[in-house]
Amino acid sequence: MTAKKKLGLSAGITVLLVSVISVLVIQIVQLSGLQIISLRGCGYDYPMDELVAESHLIARGKFVGDSGAFIVEPTNGADSSVFTDYYFQITDVLRGDADVGDTVSVRLQGGRKDNLYVKNYYDFAPAQGSEAIVFLCKVTIPVGYITNEDYYLPTGTTTRSFYFLDSSANKPTYKCDTYGIEPIVWEDEKESILALSDDMPMNMSVLREGKLEELESDFKNGKLTAAQYSKSVSEISGNSKYAKRID
Amino acid sequence: MKKTLRLFRIINMLLIILIIVLSISIFSASAYTTTGVKLNTDYVFSFVPYQGFTELTIDHFRNSANSWNSAAGLTLMSVSGERHNATGYPNNDNKHYVYKETRSDIRAVGQTTCYSSAWPNGNVLKSADVLINSYYQFANSQKENKFDTWSVFVHEAGHIAGLNHTNYTQDASIVMFPQAHMNFLRRYPQWDDINGINAIY
Numbered sequence: 001m002t003a004k005k006k007l008g009l010s011a012g013i014t015v016l017l018v019s020v021i022s023v024l025v026i027q028i029v030q031l032s033g034l035q036i037i038s039l040r041g042c043g044y045d046y047p048m049d050e051l052v053a054e055s056h057l058i059a060r061g062k063f064v065g066d067s068g069a070f071i072v073e074p075t076n077g078a079d080s081s082v083f084t085d086y087y088f089q090i091t092d093v094l095r096g097d098a099d100v101g102d103t104v105s106v107r108l109q110g111g112r113k114d115n116l117y118v119k120n121y122y123d124f125a126p127a128q129g130s131e132a133i134v135f136l137c138k139v140t141i142p143v144g145y146i147t148n149e150d151y152y153l154p155t156g157t158t159t160r161s162f163y164f165l166d167s168s169a170n171k172p173t174y175k176c177d178t179y180g181i182e183p184i185v186w187e188d189e190k191e192s193i194l195a196l197s198d199d200m201p202m203n204m205s206v207l208r209e210g211k212l213e214e215l216e217s218d219f220k221n222g223k224l225t226a227a228q229y230s231k232s233v234s235e236i237s238g239n240s241k242y243a244k245r246i247d
Numbered sequence: 248m249k250k251t252l253r254l255f256r257i258i259n260m261l262l263i264i265l266i267i268v269l270s271i272s273i274f275s276a277s278a279y280t281t282t283g284v285k286l287n288t289d290y291v292f293s294f295v296p297y298q299g300f301t302e303l304t305i306d307h308f309r310n311s312a313n314s315w316n317s318a319a320g321l322t323l324m325s326v327s328g329e330r331h332n333a334t335g336y337p338n339n340d341n342k343h344y345v346y347k348e349t350r351s352d353i354r355a356v357g358q359t360t361c362y363s364s365a366w367p368n369g370n371v372l373k374s375a376d377v378l379i380n381s382y383y384q385f386a387n388s389q390k391e392n393k394f395d396t397w398s399v400f401v402h403e404a405g406h407i408a409g410l411n412h413t414n415y416t417q418d419a420s421i422v423m424f425p426q427a428h429m430n431f432l433r434r435y436p437q438w439d440d441i442n443g444i445n446a447i448y
């Protein structure tokens with residue numbers, strides 16, 4: 001091997017080593033600044049009648065894409081968090097204020113944006129192209145992470161609120177960092193959902209019934225301070241501020 | 248002839264071993280999964296409840312913490328004598344608060360937020376907060392149209408200890424079952440929860 005060749009080889013190795021080391025250093029610096037927020041919880045295992053009663057929109061359609069992760073900054077002093085909107089194109093409306101052909105946004109918590117990494121372990125991100133019947137609700141009271149935009153939330157956790165109609169449901173996507181248990185194709189209930197009539201009674205107060213009365217008695221019993229009582233009342237009656245979406 | 252007999256015996260023995268191995272693996276089939284982030288056992292994780300909880304509810308929080316401690320054979324967590332009056336769940340302030348808020352934006356009966364870093368010490372919990380979501384109705388007992396606070400809290404405390412959910416198809420009496428039910432008690436760690444916690448600590 002000539003001296004020139006030797007020099008070239010060692011220079012090559014040096015460049016390779018330097019680049020590998022710098023990539024590692026960059027990764028370590030990024031990782032050490034990364035805040036991991038893991039969400040776990042238990043959703044209500046809604047019986048079908050209550051799931052129907054609590055849903056503003058029950059529709060059949062297809063998940064066609066997503067917004068990518070964005071940050072929501074609440075006004076209640078809680079931490080900012082990361083969300084993703086999933087776009088659902090409607091092919092049949094079983095109940096609600098939407099038309100066939102409309103695309104609605106379904107918002108799920110979870111995703112990675114800048115140094116915030118929110119892992120949601122109880123919802124799964126629907127696979128693009130998967131067909132489903134979805135049970136959605138629209139929260140208009142500006143509480144917590146609710147922003148002033150036109151979007152829906154799943155009525156319960158996704159396991160209960162998304163009923164998949166095809167095998168693509170068995171290929172959930174975790175790209176937006178939702179890690180919930182696998183979606184289930186609910187063979188037993190599919191027929192009964194499809195048979196739902198669009199004039200089903202809607203009762204949005206199933207679970208909120210008595211909430212104001214409960215707060216009042218908590219306040220009278222000294223369980224809530226005057227400030228907490230008025231804050232909770234305003235959250236329920238809609239006088240507080242919307243959270244801010246930061247893309 | 249002798250050779251065939253010996254071969255037959257060996258095959259027989261192998262079959263018996265196979266059956267034993269199979270039955271062990273079937274009967275010890277675990278459902279639990281872990282989060283990969285555990286408590287630092289040099290400290291006791293101390294929950295600070297919201298002042299709006301009744302003393303009975305706080306006793307139930309304490310029972311939940313104690314039941315995980317006895318399942319693990321370690322003092323992992325406790326409930327502080329302090330109370331907080333904060334709202335704004337979750338908050339990464341290292342305070343381990345149990346919040347009670349009416350959160351229609353969070354579609355869960357109870358929720359836990361765990362804070363950790365990717366590197367270093369990615370497998371040790373830095374902090375956590377718990378939400379008892381009063382958007383849903385709670386009671387301190389088994390009651391129609393109400394969730395038992397104890398049953399919800401013991402599940403959330405299990406997450407903080409490092410347990411993830413079981414599968415939806417598992418027995419709903421396991422504390423780490425993913426869904427909550429009204430008019431239902433699920434207050435004590437079951438065989439699978441106990442196996443899970445002992446696999447972590």
Ligand SMILES: [Zn+2]
Nearest residue numbers: 040041042425
């Ligand atoms: Zn959970």
